[in-house]
Amino acid sequence: MSAVPRDVLVAQAVFDLAARPDGFDVLELMHDLTTHTVRLVGVRSAGVTILDHDGRVDYLTASDEDCRRLEEDQVELDEGPCVDSTRNGSLLSPVNLHRAGLGSQRWPRFTPRALAAGYSSVASVPLRVSESAVGAVNLLHAGPRRLTGVDLQLVQVLADTAGTRLHQRRTLIARNDVIAQLETALSSRIVIEQAKGILASRLGTDVQDAFVRLRAHARSRQQNLTDLARMVVRGQIPADLDRTH
Known part of the structure; x- marks a missing residue:
């Protein structure tokens, strides 16, 4: 049986997520997960939320700014599909946000914001x-x-x-250690968001384009994305990232 193009893309995505060198950037792995999800499933956006040691839900990364804002909203409101799925640790089958007010009944504050942003349905996997x-x-x-x-x-x-690659990072580690890694990635997320804002302001572009540029620069030089973001925040912007040079 011959492989079809989508089969090849799926195989490439799985390989990309699994074949990470020791010391890989956890936040970049999670962002790549959202990127592959959007491309292969055809959803508009995808994001990752986690549960920390204290049982609090926080967003880790998102495929785009609209998704990031909605994830932030859910954390702030303590309401929404991301919050429910993260806490329950179980599959959330697709919910049509328009249908008979179902979304509004479950998430009365989240649903209007999601609809206003142009989304029609939500789902989650653990x-x-x-x-x-x-x-x-x-x-x-x-x-x-x-x-x-x-x-x-x-x-x-x-x-x-x-998740398997997280578990196998350097050596098999305990679940609590994985959660600690993810919480560290939350700090990386903040630095990267600061760098995105700085680049966007400096280059006169939007933050999504700034992130694409930042990530492309890091990958082309096999540089850790978070390390590059810290350089930008410190004002040490590489010349080929800075049009003003």
């Missing part, structure tokens, strides 16, 4: 490490096509691949 859920991969969909069970199975495979 982010698992050694069979234990440590967070959730959240799907925000727009458009007429419905998310299917096969779509969710594919996202679960991607999430499990990333």
Whole structure:
């Protein structure tokens, strides 16, 4: 049986998530997970939320700024599909936010914000490490096509691949150690967001484009993304990232 192009893309995505060198950037792994999810499943946005040692939900990364804002809203409101899925550690089947007010009944404050941002349905799969859920991969969909069970199975495979790589980082580690790594990645997220803002202001572009430039620069030089972001925040912007030079 010959492989079809999508099969090849799926295989490439799984390999990309699994084949990380020791010392890889956890936040970059999670962002790549959202990027592959959007490309392969056809959702508009994807994000990752985690549960810290104190049982609090926080967002870790998002595929785009609209998704990031909605994840922040849910954390602030303590309401929404990302919050529910992260706490429950279980699959959230697609919920149509328009249908008979279902979304409004479950998430009365989140749903109007999601609809205003152009999203029509939501779903989540657990982010698992050694069979234990440590967070959730959240799907925000727009458009007429419905998310299917096969779509969710594919996202679960991607999430499990990333979770396995976290578990195997350098050596097999305990679940609490993985959560500690993810909490460290939260600090990296803050630095990267600061760097995105600085670059966007300096280059006269939006923050999404600034992030694309930042990440491309890091990858082309095999540099840790968080380390590059710290340089930018300190004002040490590489010349080829800075149009003013």
